[in-house]
Amino acid sequence: MQNEKLKEINEQASYCLNCKAKPCSNKGCPLGNNIPVFIEQVKLGDLKKAYEILSDTTVLPGICGRICPHKKQCQGSCVRGIKGEPVSIGELESFIFDNISEEDSLKNCYKEEIKENKNNKKIAVVGGGPAGLTAAAFLARNGFQVTIYEKYDYLGGLLVHGIPEFRLEKEIVEKTVQKILKLGIDVKYNQELGKNLYLQDLENQYDAIFLGIGANKSSKMDVKRRKLKRSNSEEMNF
Numbered sequence: 001m002q003n004e005k006l007k008e009i010n011e012q013a014s015y016c017l018n019c020k021a022k023p024c025s026n027k028g029c030p031l032g033n034n035i036p037v038f039i040e041q042v043k044l045g046d047l048k049k050a051y052e053i054l055s056d057t058t059v060l061p062g063i064c065g066r067i068c069p070h071k072k073q074c075q076g077s078c079v080r081g082i083k084g085e086p087v088s089i090g091e092l093e094s095f096i097f098d099n100i101s102e103e104d105s106l107k108n109c110y111k112e113e114i115k116e117n118k119n120n121k122k123i124a125v126v127g128g129g130p131a132g133l134t135a136a137a138f139l140a141r142n143g144f145q146v147t148i149y150e151k152y153d154y155l156g157g158l159l160v161h162g163i164p165e166f167r168l169e170k171e172i173v174e175k176t177v178q179k180i181l182k183l184g185i186d187v188k189y190n191q192e193l194g195k196n197l198y199l200q201d202l203e204n205q206y207d208a209i210f211l212g213i214g215a216n217k218s219s220k221m222d223v224k225r226r227k228l229k230r231s232n233s234e235e236m237n238f
């Protein structure tokens, strides 16, 4: 890790006031991530512990750290932002995920809590995008036997095909997916609801079904001449 980057991260972490009221978490974070507590661990140089704290409330820290609207959420509620710049919470969150090792899995974080299939219940999760992955991970960590049914031949959904590489690197999505799958989640690819996958069949096999099929229909821009022809054969359709 470059010294310059480490120095910058330590400065950011030290800039946090460790506020007791923690508005960044309580008001600004929809997940309720324990922000000052994970930042404290960054200050102490214990990224594994920081990851464990984050993992209490999220299984997508490398992704949320990059694409959440921080200015509106956690950083928008940061006390430091009242008179100056807020703490770079998103950057700290990404930094933690980017620098934990392969061994620092979600399962290791929850070693004490996970008892393999302690509920003896099977759950089908339809859709392997962010909602499905999150539901699957939290269910698996709580001892349910989870199978994800995914339409494509990869997991991640919109995180993969809806967000460009410069905003969210595919490598980060893949690292996240691998950590989630290590919880013992089964995946069945190329399974599309209504085509080769039916709710009735799932109801017969599972105790519960989580539908995380997303909202993939894009909307058209409401602009005049949106159907102008670019050439004789091509139609522009925004």
Ligand code: SF4
Pocket: 015, 016, 017, 018, 019, 022, 023, 024, 025, 035, 036, 077, 078, 079, 080, 087, 089
């Ligand atoms: S509000 Fe800002 S300064 Fe206070 S604990 Fe949260 S991140 Fe730190």
